[in-house]
Amino acid sequence: MIETYGLTRRFGxxxxxxxxxxxxxxxxxxxxxxxxxxGKTTTIRMLAGLLAPSEGDATVAGxxxxxEPDAVRACVGLVTDTPGLFEQIKVPAYLDFFGxxxxxxxxxxxxxxxxxxxxxxxxxxxxxxxxxxxxGMKQKVALARALIHEPAVLxxxxxxxxxxxxxxRAVRELIVGLKQASRSIILCTHxxxxxxxxxxxxxxxxxxxxxxxxTPAALRRQVTGETQVMIEFADDCPLPVxxxxxxxxxxSPHFREKKATGSLSSVTQPGALILEYHTxxxxxxxxxxxxxxxxxxxxxxxxxxxxxxxEDVYASAMGxxxxxxxxxxxxxxxxVVPEEK
Amino acid sequence: xxxxxxxxxxxxxxxxxxxxxxxxxIARRQIGEAVRDRSTLIMxxxxxxxxxxxxxxxxxxxxxxxxxxxxxxxxxxxxxxxLFVGLMPATPAIGIASGVFAGDKERGSLTPLLVTPASNxxxxxxxVLGAILPALAYAAIGILxxxxxxxxxxxxxxxxxxxxxxxxxxxxxxxxxxxxGTALASVISSRVRTFQSAQNYSSIILVVLxxxxxxxxxxxxxxxxxxxxxxxxxxYVIAVLLIVVSAATWRREEVMARQ
Numbered sequence: 001m002i003e004t005y006g007l008t009r010r011f012g013x014x015x016x017x018x019x020x021x022x023x024x025x026x027x028x029x030x031x032x033x034x035x036x037x038x039g040k041t042t043t044i045r046m047l048a049g050l051l052a053p054s055e056g057d058a059t060v061a062g063x064x065x066x067x068e069p070d071a072v073r074a075c076v077g078l079v080t081d082t083p084g085l086f087e088q089i090k091v092p093a094y095l096d097f098f099g100x101x102x103x104x105x106x107x108x109x110x111x112x113x114x115x116x117x118x119x120x121x122x123x124x125x126x127x128x129x130x131x132x133x134x135x136g137m138k139q140k141v142a143l144a145r146a147l148i149h150e151p152a153v154l155x156x157x158x159x160x161x162x163x164x165x166x167x168x169r170a171v172r173e174l175i176v177g178l179k180q181a182s183r184s185i186i187l188c189t190h191x192x193x194x195x196x197x198x199x200x201x202x203x204x205x206x207x208x209x210x211x212x213x214x215t216p217a218a219l220r221r222q223v224t225g226e227t228q229v230m231i232e233f234a235d236d237c238p239l240p241v242x243x244x245x246x247x248x249x250x251x252s253p254h255f256r257e258k259k260a261t262g263s264l265s266s267v268t269q270p271g272a273l274i275l276e277y278h279t280x281x282x283x284x285x286x287x288x289x290x291x292x293x294x295x296x297x298x299x300x301x302x303x304x305x306x307x308x309x310x311e312d313v314y315a316s317a318m319g320x321x322x323x324x325x326x327x328x329x330x331x332x333x334x335x336v337v338p339e340e341k
Numbered sequence: 342x343x344x345x346x347x348x349x350x351x352x353x354x355x356x357x358x359x360x361x362x363x364x365x366x367i368a369r370r371q372i373g374e375a376v377r378d379r380s381t382l383i384m385x386x387x388x389x390x391x392x393x394x395x396x397x398x399x400x401x402x403x404x405x406x407x408x409x410x411x412x413x414x415x416x417x418x419x420x421x422x423x424l425f426v427g428l429m430p431a432t433p434a435i436g437i438a439s440g441v442f443a444g445d446k447e448r449g450s451l452t453p454l455l456v457t458p459a460s461n462x463x464x465x466x467x468x469v470l471g472a473i474l475p476a477l478a479y480a481a482i483g484i485l486x487x488x489x490x491x492x493x494x495x496x497x498x499x500x501x502x503x504x505x506x507x508x509x510x511x512x513x514x515x516x517x518x519x520x521x522g523t524a525l526a527s528v529i530s531s532r533v534r535t536f537q538s539a540q541n542y543s544s545i546i547l548v549v550l551x552x553x554x555x556x557x558x559x560x561x562x563x564x565x566x567x568x569x570x571x572x573x574x575x576x577y578v579i580a581v582l583l584i585v586v587s588a589a590t591w592r593r594e595e596v597m598a599r600q
Binding site: 011045048049050051052070071073074076078080082083084085086088089097098100101102103142145146 | 357358362363366367370373374377448449450451452453454455456457458459460593594597598
């Protein structure tokens with residue numbers, strides 16, 4: 001469990017992190033999104049017991065980061081975008097070094113190292129110096145290092161940065177596995193798709209402040225507040241747009257012709273028609289629309305709905321929309337955790 | 342990646358290793374790195390070979406003069422070379438010390454160490470100790486090779502030409518200088534942002550150190566043994582103070598804040 005209340009860090013006159021309040025329960029992943037210099041790494045460094053906060057409180061696995069930094073460091077694992085290995089030695093010796101610092105007994109270290117080598121498919125490379133490893137393999141070793149002491153909390157600062165797609169996918173699979181083992185994980189990433197796929201919650205940080213924080217689905221809803229629905233017909237729709245507009249919750253209904261697959265946008269597929277509308281309550285409104293269409297004898301081929309992507313949310317948070325989302329965030333945070341001491 | 346074999350349980354706690362154990366672990370790893378560093382090995386090997394040639398060229402002819410004055414001069418020369426052969430092979434290791442913090446920081450390998458429960462003192466002392474011990478070992482090897490060379494090339498009896506008091510003080514001065522130079526290079530390395538800066542500062546230190554030593558050597562002969570002994574003790578005191586004060590004031594937070 002990670003909890004922060006009004007966490008702030010200043011470097012001279014620069015406020016790198018300002019009033020960050022977060023809660024990451026066990027077995028959940030929080031993705032921290034933001035541009036370079038937004039304060040993601042500083043936040044992680046404070047939570048990992050590497051930097052003292054200028055203001056605010058935080059507990060990590062039940063330990064206070066300011067009063068018990070040694071205890072915090074004993075129960076966290078950190079992986080950065082740079083593997084940071086001692087490349088002239090072999091993986092077992094490297095893991096053994098860190099295992100010894102964490103006070104793991106020799107027998108336990110041997111067991112853990114064997115287990116980690118097998119888990120990361122590094123067994124066949126155990127007698128090789130790490131200098132010859134690929135970036136993906138080095139990142140696996142960095143993850144193994146972060147796990148040698150079985151930490152309750154993991155901080156992953158752009159762990160898939162610079163990895164090829166397959167290696168990145170392998171690391172993502174691992175992260176999901178780690179979450180399932182009841183760990184609290186904070187994942188800093190620029191990859192919105194990665195955040196959307198892995199994270200239970202997403203916090204967007206801009207100029208040191210959290211400007212949006214919720215589940216990915218809830219954040220997407222915050223941007224437009226509406227879902228776009230598209231209903232495709234086999235033939236013409238028997239109901240006029242005006243008839244559909246009378247249903248409460250159906251906004252901006254209109255017809256358009258379906259574009260032929262792979263064609264230019266100007267080319268349409270003759271006969272196929274699509275009804276589009278927006279609704280703030282799709283679960284309530286869509287059945288009504290379909291019922292009305294069915295009663296009128298419409299032949300519905302498919303129904304699809306789209307909410308905003310996380311990219312839209314991020315763009316909104318980074319632009320002017322950030323202020324609006326931040327306002328919502330300010331009013332929401334105290335219900336979860338007190339924003340200030 | 343074998344996700345099926347995952348059986349980790351979070352919240353496992355281990356008994357923290359003692360500060361001494363952690364210090365030694367860090368020192369041992371640092372020593373391993375210094376010993377494996379090919380450029381240091383090549384440089385130290387070069388200096389050992391160079392001293393052999395130098396002894397052959399310089400000391401050999403001096404030992405051929407069997408007059409009282411000639412033997413006295415030969416003794417002085419042997420003592421001078423003692424300082425030289427002790428410090429030359431250790432110099433690359435002092436240079437390596439400039440990378441113990443700054444180099445690791447640049448490679449990203451310092452952060453994983455800082456995020457462990459190891460105390461600030463254990464990390465600093467371990468890294469400095471790991472820089473000092475290889476330099477001392479290279480110095481000892483240089484001295485032993487020198488004595489062996491004199492014995493083998495000119496006979497063991499020539500070892501008696503070394504002015505005893507003066508030579509003992511030089512043998513004691515070498516570790517003091519190595520300690521001081523390595524500690525200073527390590528301290529600088531811990532306080533600068535880049536390896537390049539650390540190396541630049543260390544180069545200046547080495548030049549000043551060599552000039553100081555040269556001056557000390559010639560002054561010592563004029564001052565006498567007690568003054569020289571005091572100077573040796575002074576270097577030890579300064580080196581130890583430097584390490585103790587730096588270890589007590591070094592904070593990982595400052596390293597992270599400077600990144």
